[in-house]
Amino acid sequence: xxxxxxxxxxxxxxxxxxxxxxxxxxxxxxxxxxxxxxxxxxxxxxxxxxxxxxxxxxxxxxxxxxxxxxxxxxxxxxxxxxxxxxxxxxxxxxxxxxxxxxxxxxxxxxxxxxxxxxxxxxxxxxxxxxxxxxxxxxxxxxxxxxxxxxxxxxxxxxxxxxxxxxxxxxxxxxxxxxxxxxxxxxxxxxxxxxxxxxxxxxxxxxxxxxxxxxxxxxxxxxxxxxxxxxxxxxxxxxxxxxxxxxxxxxxxxxxxxxxxxxxxxxxxxxxxxxxxxxxxxxxxxxxxxxxxxxxxxxxxxxxxxxxxxxxxxxxxxxxxxxxxxxxxxxxxxxxxxxxxxxxxxxxxxxxxxxxxxxxxxxxxxxxxxxxxxxxxxx
Ligand SMILES: Cc1cc2nc3c(=O)[nH]c(=O)nc-3n(C[C@H](O)[C@H](O)[C@H](O)COP(=O)(O)OP(=O)(O)OC[C@H]3O[C@@H](n4cnc5c(N)ncnc54)[C@H](O)[C@@H]3O)c2cc1C
Numbered sequence: 001x002x003x004x005x006x007x008x009x010x011x012x013x014x015x016x017x018x019x020x021x022x023x024x025x026x027x028x029x030x031x032x033x034x035x036x037x038x039x040x041x042x043x044x045x046x047x048x049x050x051x052x053x054x055x056x057x058x059x060x061x062x063x064x065x066x067x068x069x070x071x072x073x074x075x076x077x078x079x080x081x082x083x084x085x086x087x088x089x090x091x092x093x094x095x096x097x098x099x100x101x102x103x104x105x106x107x108x109x110x111x112x113x114x115x116x117x118x119x120x121x122x123x124x125x126x127x128x129x130x131x132x133x134x135x136x137x138x139x140x141x142x143x144x145x146x147x148x149x150x151x152x153x154x155x156x157x158x159x160x161x162x163x164x165x166x167x168x169x170x171x172x173x174x175x176x177x178x179x180x181x182x183x184x185x186x187x188x189x190x191x192x193x194x195x196x197x198x199x200x201x202x203x204x205x206x207x208x209x210x211x212x213x214x215x216x217x218x219x220x221x222x223x224x225x226x227x228x229x230x231x232x233x234x235x236x237x238x239x240x241x242x243x244x245x246x247x248x249x250x251x252x253x254x255x256x257x258x259x260x261x262x263x264x265x266x267x268x269x270x271x272x273x274x275x276x277x278x279x280x281x282x283x284x285x286x287x288x289x290x291x292x293x294x295x296x297x298x299x300x301x302x303x304x305x306x307x308x309x310x311x312x313x314x315x316x317x318x319x320x321x322x323x324x325x326x327x328x329x330x331x332x333x334x335x336x337x338x339x340x341x342x343x344x345x346x347x348x349x350x351x352x353x354x355x356x357x358x359x360x361x362x363x364x365x366x367x368x369x370x371x372x373x374x375x376x377x378x
Contacts, residue, residue, distance in 0.1 A: 006030045006031065006032040006178065006205075006206070006207050007024075007029045007030045007031065007207065007208050007209065008021075008024055008029055008030070008031050008032070008207055008208065008209045008210070008211060008359060009031075009032050009033075009034060009198050009205050009207040009209075009210050009211070010024075010031060010032070010033045010034070010210075010211045010213055011033075011034050011185045011198060011210065011211070011212050011213060011214050011221065012033075012034075012035065012036075012212065012213035012214035012215055012217065012338075013033045013034075013035035013038075013039030013040060013179060013181070013213075014039075014040070014041075014042050014043060014044040014213060014215050014344075015040075015044040015047075015164075015165065015168065015344055015345060015348045016044075016213040016215070016337045016338065016340065016344065016348065016351055016352070016355075017033055017035070017039075017211075017213035017214075017337075018033070018039060018040065018165070018168040018169065018172055019168060019348045019349070019351060019352030020211055020213055020337055020351070020352045020355040020356060020359075021033050021172050021177045021179075022080075022083070022168060022171045022172050022175060022177065022352065023352040023353055023355070023356035024177075024211075024355075024356045024359060024360065025172065025175035025176055025177050026083075026175060026356070027356055027360050029356075029359075029360060030176070031172075031176075031177045031178070032177070032178040032179075032180060032205065032207070033172070033177060033178070033179045033180065034180050034183045034185055034198060034200055034205060035179065035180065035181045035182075035183065036182070036183065036184035036185070036217065037181065037182065038181050038182075039169055039179055039181060040165035040166070040168065040169055042215055042216075042313070042314070043215055043216070043313045043314055043315055043316055043344065044161070044165055044344065044345070045161070045162075045165065045313070046236065046238065046311055046312065046313020046314075047161045047313070047344065047345045048161070048238060048258075048260050048268040048270045048271065049158050049159040049160060049161040049164070049260065049268070049345055050095075050156070050158055050251055050258060050260050050268075050270070051070055051073060051156060051157040051158060051159060051345070051346045052070075052095045052153055052155070052156035052157075052251065053066060053067050053070055053115075053153065053155060053156070054066050054067070054343070055111055056110075056111050056114035056115050059114070060370075061367050061368075061370035061371070062322060062370075064367060065347070065350060065367065065368070065371070066343055066346060066347060067119075068350055069346055069347045069348070069349050069350035069351070070155070070157070070346055072349050072350065073090065073157060073159070073346075073349060074090065076348075076349035077090045077159070077164075080164075080167050080168065080171055081167065083167075083170075083171040083174060083175065084166075084167040084168070084170035084171040084174065085170065085174075086163060086166050086167035086170050086171075087163060088159065088160060088163040088164050088167050089159065089160040089163060089262070090157065090158070090159045090160070091157060091158055092122075092154075092155065092156065092157040092158075093156070093157070093158060093249060093250050093251060093261075094152060094153060094154045094155070094156050094250045094251070095152070095153045095156035095250055095251040095252070095253060095258075096131070096136065096139065096140060096150045096151070096152055096250045096251070096252050096253070097150060097151040097152075097153070097252075097253040097254070098136070098143070098146050098148075098150050098252065098253065098254040098298070099146075099148035099149050099150060099151060100147075100148060100254065100255065101148060102148060104148065105130070105148045105149060108130055108151035109130055111128060111151065112126070112128040112129060112130055112151070115127050115128045115153075116128055119155070122154040122155060123154075125154060126154075127153065127154050127155050128151065128152065128153050128154070129151075129152045129154070130149060130150075130151060130152075131146075131149050131150045131151075131152055132149045133145070133146045133147055133148070133149050135149070135150075136149050136150040139152075139249075139250070140248050140249065140250060140252065142247040142248055142299045142300075142301055143248075143252070143298060143299060144297060144298065144299065144300050152250075156250075156251055158251060158260050158262075159345065160262075161345060164345070182201075183200045183201050183203075184200055184201070185198045185199065185200045185205075185214070185221055186199055186200060186220075186221075187199045187221070187224065188210070188221060188224070188225060188227075188334075189204065190225065190331065193331055193332050194331055194332055194333045195210045195331050195333055195334045198210060208333060209333045209334075209335065209359055210331075210333060210334050210335070211334075211335045211336075211337060211355060211359060212227070212228070212328075212334065212335065212336045212337070212338065213337045213338060214338060215231070215314075215316035215338055216231060216232070216233040216279070216314050216316045218231045218316070218336070218338045218339075219231060219232075222328075222336070225328075225330050225331070226330050227328045227330045227331070227334060227336065227373070228324050228328060228336040228338070228373045228377075229318065229319050229324055229373060229376045229377045230318075230319065231316045231317060231318055231324065231338045231339040232275075232316075232317050233277075233278060233279055233314035233315065233316065233317070234273060234274065234275045234314070234315045234317045234341065235272070235273075235274040235275075235277035235278075235280060235281070235312055235313070235314055235315075236270065236271040236272055236273060236274070236312065236313055236314075236315055236342075237271060237272040237274075237283055237284070237287035237288070237290075237291065237310070237311070237312045238268065238269060238270040238271045238272075238291070238310070238311060238312075238313075239268075239269050239288065239291050239292075239307060239308075239309060239310040239311070240266060240267070240268055240269070240307075240308045240309040240310075241266070241267045241268075241269060241295065241302060241305035241306065241307060241308065242265055242266060242267075242305060242306040242308045243265045243267065243301075243302070243304075243305045243306075244265060245265060246261060246263055246265065247261070247267075247299055247301055247302070248261045248267070248299060249261065252298055252299070254294070254297075254298050255294070256271075256272075256273065256290075256294070257269065257270070257290075257291065257294030257295060257298065258270050258271075259295060259298065259299065266308075267295075267302070267305065269291050269292075269294070269295045270291075271291070272287045272290055272291070274287075275317075279314060280312075281312045281313070281314065282312065283310045283311065283312055287312070288310060292307075315340075315341050315342055315344075316338050316339050316340065316341070316344070317339055317341045318338065318339025318340075318341065318376060319339075319376045319377075320376070321341050321342075322339065322341075322370075322371060322376060323337070323338065323339045323340040323341070323344075323347065323351070323371055324336050324337075324338055324339045324371060324372075324373050324376055325337050325351060325354060325355065325368065325371040325372070326358065326364065326368070326369070326371060326372035326373055326374075326375075327358065327372070327373070328373055329373055329374045329377075335355060335358065335359055336373050337351055337355045354368060
């Protein structure tokens with residue numbers, strides 16, 4: 001059966017597919033999203049919604065792209081709320097990263113100097129600051145200790161991921177995007193240097209252009225055509241604690257553990273990083289112990305918190321932990337947007353706009369060629 005043609009088929013209805021589809025529809029493009037399961041589930045649903053800028057030490061294309069996306073987050077949420085009529089909680093509470101050694105304190109000092117030299121102040125205060133142990137405990141009295149102080153990043157924000165995804169789904173619907181769920185693309189049909197159709201559920205979906213936002217499902221579609229470098233799953237386990245009243249105000253990070261608090265008593269605890277786990281989505285005793293021990297060592301009063309939910313997700317991870325975004329070298333009308341690893345929620349505003357611009361005009365911003373499929377294949 002041949003389905004009605006559309007301007008653009010987007011494969012995958014995660015945060016990348018939905019943001020790209022919405023941005024394309026805003027530009028007057030007719031868009032169909034094909035999603036193998038349900039939209040807004042998979043990796044995107046597993047995210048904790050923490051939004052802190054990557055360290056200045058990694059300044060380069062990745063850091064710049066992430067910062068640009070984060071700096072535009074408030075405006076993105078505003079236009080998404082207007083388009084969707086769904087409220088999305090977004091706050092900038094700042095992040096305290098506990099410094100666990102003198103070495104970590106020295107590195108943090110360098111980060112502060114570099115960030116404060118080039119990033120705008122927040123409420124007339126430097127965007128980053130080193131706090132002594134006493135200042136740290138004054139700022140967050142529920143912490144157990146902070147022997148080497150903490151690194152405060154005033155910029156760091158947080159978004160309610162469930163609301164963000166609900167808003168994206170609504171904005172897509174309201175702007176005329178066709179969303180077809182339970183429809184797995186099992187192959188792409190080529191015609192010379194172009195993709196002619198996506199095959200799914202025994203149907204052919206025709207389009208002028210195809211944007212592959214299939215996350216960890218990308219290799220299964222792309223491999224036959226050498227369409228993009230590999231995107232692999234990196235499992236992460238996380239959990240949600242509930243307390244009676246707010247115990248911490250900032251995002252608090254110590255080593256691999258981070259806590260994302262909300263005023264209503266929810267505290268999201270992330271996360272494990274398990275690259276060897278493949279596509280396994282189970283919660284393990286080891287993973288849960290790691291998270292609970294980590295959280296209660298940082299804030300001992302969390303021992304009495306209620307564990308409301310545990311889950312696991314598969315972070316789509318591009319080569320060198322970089323996302324793959326751009327036109328496929330294999331086909332003139334195929335585009336890829338996948339592999340955003342641990343920062344896909346933060347990168348969504350910029351990625352959606354970038355992909356929509358590229359697909360409709362062929363233009364890319366300076367610096368973004370670092371993420372093109374051919375750059376990452378080399
Ligand atoms: C535990 C955890 C915590 C995280 N915390 C944060 C955080 O605090 N901040 C942050 O910025 N990021 C965070 N992330 C990362 C973020 O979740 C991801 O980078 C992002 O969600 C990736 O979005 P995506 O749309 O590429 O992938 P997905 O959400 O996985 O979407 C891909 C979609 O493609 C569909 N698909 C696959 N194959 C096919 C096919 N053949 N046909 C049709 N559909 C297909 C899938 O079903 C899926 O719906 C976290 C991730 C995890 C796991």
